[in-house]
Amino acid sequence: MIQARLRKFLSAGPDSAAFTLDIDLQTSAGVTVLFGPSGAGKTLTLDCIAGFNKPAEGRIAIDDTVLFDAAAAINFTPQDRRCGYVFQNYALFPHMTLRQNLQFAAERLPRLERHRRVGEIMDRFQLNEVAGRKPHELSGGQKQRTSIARALLAAPRILLLDEPSIGLDIPLKAELYAAIRQVRADFGTPVLLVTHDLNECFELAEHMVVMCNGTIAQSGPPLKILDQPSTAEVAALLGAYNLLPVEIRTLDPGNKTSRVRFQEWDLAGPYLPGRFRGDRVTLYIRPDQLTATARDTKATSNAIPATLLRATELPNSVRLEFTNGLRVETPRGEFSKSSNNKDWTIHFPPEAIRVL
Numbered sequence: 301m302i303q304a305r306l307r308k309f310l311s312a313g314p315d316s317a318a319f320t321l322d323i324d325l326q327t328s329a330g331v332t333v334l335f336g337p338s339g340a341g342k343t344l345t346l347d348c349i350a351g352f353n354k355p356a357e358g359r360i361a362i363d364d365t366v367l368f369d370a371a372a373a374i375n376f377t378p379q380d381r382r383c384g385y386v387f388q389n390y391a392l393f394p395h396m397t398l399r400q401n402l403q404f405a406a407e408r409l410p411r412l413e414r415h416r417r418v419g420e421i422m423d424r425f426q427l428n429e430v431a432g433r434k435p436h437e438l439s440g441g442q443k444q445r446t447s448i449a450r451a452l453l454a455a456p457r458i459l460l461l462d463e464p465s466i467g468l469d470i471p472l473k474a475e476l477y478a479a480i481r482q483v484r485a486d487f488g489t490p491v492l493l494v495t496h497d498l499n500e501c502f503e504l505a506e507h508m509v510v511m512c513n514g515t516i517a518q519s520g521p522p523l524k525i526l527d528q529p530s531t532a533e534v535a536a537l538l539g540a541y542n543l544l545p546v547e548i549r550t551l552d553p554g555n556k557t558s559r560v561r562f563q564e565w566d567l568a569g570p571y572l573p574g575r576f577r578g579d580r581v582t583l584y585i586r587p588d589q590l591t592a593t594a595r596d597t598k599a600t601s602n603a604i605p606a607t608l609l610r611a612t613e614l615p616n617s618v619r620l621e622f623t624n625g626l627r628v629e630t631p632r633g634e635f636s637k638s639s640n641n642k643d644w645t646i647h648f649p650p651e652a653i654r655v656l
Contacts, residue, residue, distance in 0.1 A: 569653025
């Protein structure tokens, strides 16, 4: 388990604004993912934990070992922190073969023990066939597996991964995800991973930490965060929602219903506890929760008219984008029936009406 209270100040420069990292991070065993946009402070957090960057204030502990405490003047060196760090650029020695890179990481071990450990980890990560190659002769996936294997040879307290899938194609990402799951199953090493890929969170994370502008905006299981973002800012970062400015028109606690207005249309939904009539809030709804049909002249409740701007083919569906900013994901077969139509009606399921 890692506990990290960090405050780090970066001064403004000629081409950069000032930045403050101010977080209180607590994770348990398993895979924890730091998710957020570029510049949120994710990599800086890893660097502070690993000892490559010193916070101005705070405390870092892994299990019962305090690695950093500003008040108590404790600051372990990176070597003494035993944090396995896998960098974005792999950081393999270019003049060494794959096997030599691993042997160097295990150089503190006795010779026979070093030979055994390197052989075992090469077997586990399926690297024997390329053991004699140098980094420039390896694929991206092989470099990534080598970097993870090298970090594990030092028996780290925690494995830190900085955007490990960057630059990898889909098959290589699948290999990487399998390797990380293997680390979790075979070694039991806690993993703290940085990404801005939401799909990667769902592939790997048991716990997800959403970071924005140097702070933690929300944390919890990935599915809970996706289903219940805490703020409109978090919902926007997830990129999985239509975010619509609406006004609450009616609230009926007796019937457990409400009505909100988007532009000139009213939409019925469930009761919104803690809200008041006239509140201006943000309605959030996933594109796959909406239904789009070719424009029908008949009056339809909980639906609004829209003009189709573009249709984008996705692997399993079609994404429709409309002039009012709405996005709808629909089955390909349904769209093909009306693909030449420009005038559509978008239907909102009442139970999917939620606001922030």
